[in-house]
Amino acid sequence: MEKTIDKNLRSMEERGEFSDYAVKTNIIESNCQVDDIPKVFSDYVIQLRPTQDKFLYIMLIRPNKGKTFVLYLDSFFQRYWKLYSIEESTTINRFIDHFTHALIKIDSLWMPHQMLDNLERDYVNAGFSIKFKQEILQENELSEDEVIQLTMRLWSRGSPARRIVAILEENNLPITKTSTRLLHIIDDEIKFLDEVYFDGRVTISKGTDIEEHIHFVNHIIDDYSEKMKRIENNRMYLESFEGGLKTSGHPFEILFSKSFSLEILSEKITNSTNPFRMWGVIHDNENDFLRIAGVDVHTGDKFSMDLTSRYMRIYLPKNACGNLIFRLYTNIQQSLDPGVKIRDQFGGIF
Amino acid sequence: MTNSEESSRHLDLMNAVLSLSYNLESYPNLLYRAGYRVASIEPQFNINGSANPDLLFMSNENALIAECKTGEYYTGSNLKRYGEINVRHLVEKGIDIPSRNIQIDIGVFAGENFELLTQRLSENEITYPQVKIDEVIQKNCWK
Numbered sequence: 001m002e003k004t005i006d007k008n009l010r011s012m013e014e015r016g017e018f019s020d021y022a023v024k025t026n027i028i029e030s031n032c033q034v035d036d037i038p039k040v041f042s043d044y045v046i047q048l049r050p051t052q053d054k055f056l057y058i059m060l061i062r063p064n065k066g067k068t069f070v071l072y073l074d075s076f077f078q079r080y081w082k083l084y085s086i087e088e089s090t091t092i093n094r095f096i097d098h099f100t101h102a103l104i105k106i107d108s109l110w111m112p113h114q115m116l117d118n119l120e121r122d123y124v125n126a127g128f129s130i131k132f133k134q135e136i137l138q139e140n141e142l143s144e145d146e147v148i149q150l151t152m153r154l155w156s157r158g159s160p161a162r163r164i165v166a167i168l169e170e171n172n173l174p175i176t177k178t179s180t181r182l183l184h185i186i187d188d189e190i191k192f193l194d195e196v197y198f199d200g201r202v203t204i205s206k207g208t209d210i211e212e213h214i215h216f217v218n219h220i221i222d223d224y225s226e227k228m229k230r231i232e233n234n235r236m237y238l239e240s241f242e243g244g245l246k247t248s249g250h251p252f253e254i255l256f257s258k259s260f261s262l263e264i265l266s267e268k269i270t271n272s273t274n275p276f277r278m279w280g281v282i283h284d285n286e287n288d289f290l291r292i293a294g295v296d297v298h299t300g301d302k303f304s305m306d307l308t309s310r311y312m313r314i315y316l317p318k319n320a321c322g323n324l325i326f327r328l329y330t331n332i333q334q335s336l337d338p339g340v341k342i343r344d345q346f347g348g349i350f
Numbered sequence: 351m352t353n354s355e356e357s358s359r360h361l362d363l364m365n366a367v368l369s370l371s372y373n374l375e376s377y378p379n380l381l382y383r384a385g386y387r388v389a390s391i392e393p394q395f396n397i398n399g400s401a402n403p404d405l406l407f408m409s410n411e412n413a414l415i416a417e418c419k420t421g422e423y424y425t426g427s428n429l430k431r432y433g434e435i436n437v438r439h440l441v442e443k444g445i446d447i448p449s450r451n452i453q454i455d456i457g458v459f460a461g462e463n464f465e466l467l468t469q470r471l472s473e474n475e476i477t478y479p480q481v482k483i484d485e486v487i488q489k490n491c492w493k
Binding site: 238241242243244245246247250251253255308310311313343345346 | 368372373374375376388389390391392393394406440443444445
């Protein structure tokens with residue numbers, strides 16, 4: 001991998017452009033064992049080869065069309081696998097898309113823009129991408145000052161990035177970052193220039209030390225894992241004891257920045273399609289207040305939801321996967337309401 | 351009203367009261383702000399007969415026994431016995447108490463037909479504080 005980093009560095013310097021063959025790491029949110037990965041799914045045949053390191057596997061992927069390619073699966077963190085690759089990005093992205101969408105119990109990360117912002121505190125920011133696309137409401141359902149789509153990519157160190165974000169904020173425009181580019185410099189030496197995407201993809205653009213990149217990826221996993229623990233500690237259930245029943249956990253509140261049509265919102269949120277991938281039945285509908293019994297299509301876990309035009313409350317049952325909350329909130333942020341907030345009993349989560 | 355409907359209304363009211371002890375922005379959090387947390391749902395005490403309140407909340411200084419009333423208000427001896435519940439009964443049931451000096455309060459919560467409840471309680475010489483939960487509040491509680 002170090003050789004590939006060096007090669008990419010030379011390639012960038014020579015051609016002044018980003019290489020498609022950059023070293024990439026994809027962080028995968030897993031609720032299963034490595035042995036549970038099916039040998040065949042979608043258009044792929046997977047062969048897993050163990051290595052001397054009991055946590056590291058070589059993944060040989062044979063697509064129906066095209067050449068076999070290789071990924072390296074690091075399962076040291078049971079809940080968060082790392083998939084390393086040096087293949088062409090379109091090939092890897094396509095595979096990861098199938099891997100995290102087609103397989104139950106395997107998901108990508110869903111980092112809201114606040115999590116990407118937080119990563120910038122510890123490194124030198126060298127640019128970002130902002131992407132917002134209104135996916136729920138039609139153009140004729142939006143007011144004149146609302147944004148239908150905003151896509152922006154900025155590569156710059158320091159003040160231009162901050163100034164652009166400030167301008168967007170001042171004008172009430174979406175600042176939903178979907179990636180951030182971070183430089184790690186020690187003693188004037190660039191250890192890495194990595195770009196982190198909201199879905200857990202981390203690409204190396206530049207660098208001299210693969211270990212530093214791996215530490216950085218672990219840092220992202222730690223942050224995500226900490227939020228996940230907080231979310232999963234809020235899962236709700238009743239336990240009986242001699243003195244009656246005890247409740248555990250708390251609901252999540254997702255507070256919209258403005259009012260939305262309940263009909264449109266509920267239809268989109270419960271129809272099991274992308275991006276939310278939730279299915280639900282409205283079992284109580286009174287005075288613009290809906291109660292929904294739902295299933296996370298990705299894991300099969302149940303959830304309950306109260307929905308109004310201004311907010312939703314989500315109740316996760318015991319053992320449900322907390323990634324539903326990340327996925328729901330991040331997708332609302334990127335495709336419905338960039339000003340949306342989420343909180344639990346103890347305040348804002350992100 | 352069928353038994354099932356009545357049971358559902360009672361559960362709605364219980365949830366409406368229970369939710370007051372959660373720190374939500376989309377629902378009143380009065381009990382939470384007063385320091386109360388849910389200690390037990392449907393605890394059962396034996397005090398010369400059964401005393402089965404719907405909810406028990408606990409703060410650092412106080413316990414609050416909450417009885418939720420819907421439909422045909424039955425205000426019999428079960429309700430009267432709540433006044434005899436003391437700290438020892440809570441400890442015996444494994445309910446965590448912050449100190450032995452807590453004060454135990456009782457509240458009766460109701461939705462519709464509040465006047466009838468007041469009348470029934472008065473007829474039975476029950477003087478616990480009564481709280482009316484607005485129908486809109488009930489609908490917006492969590493379940």
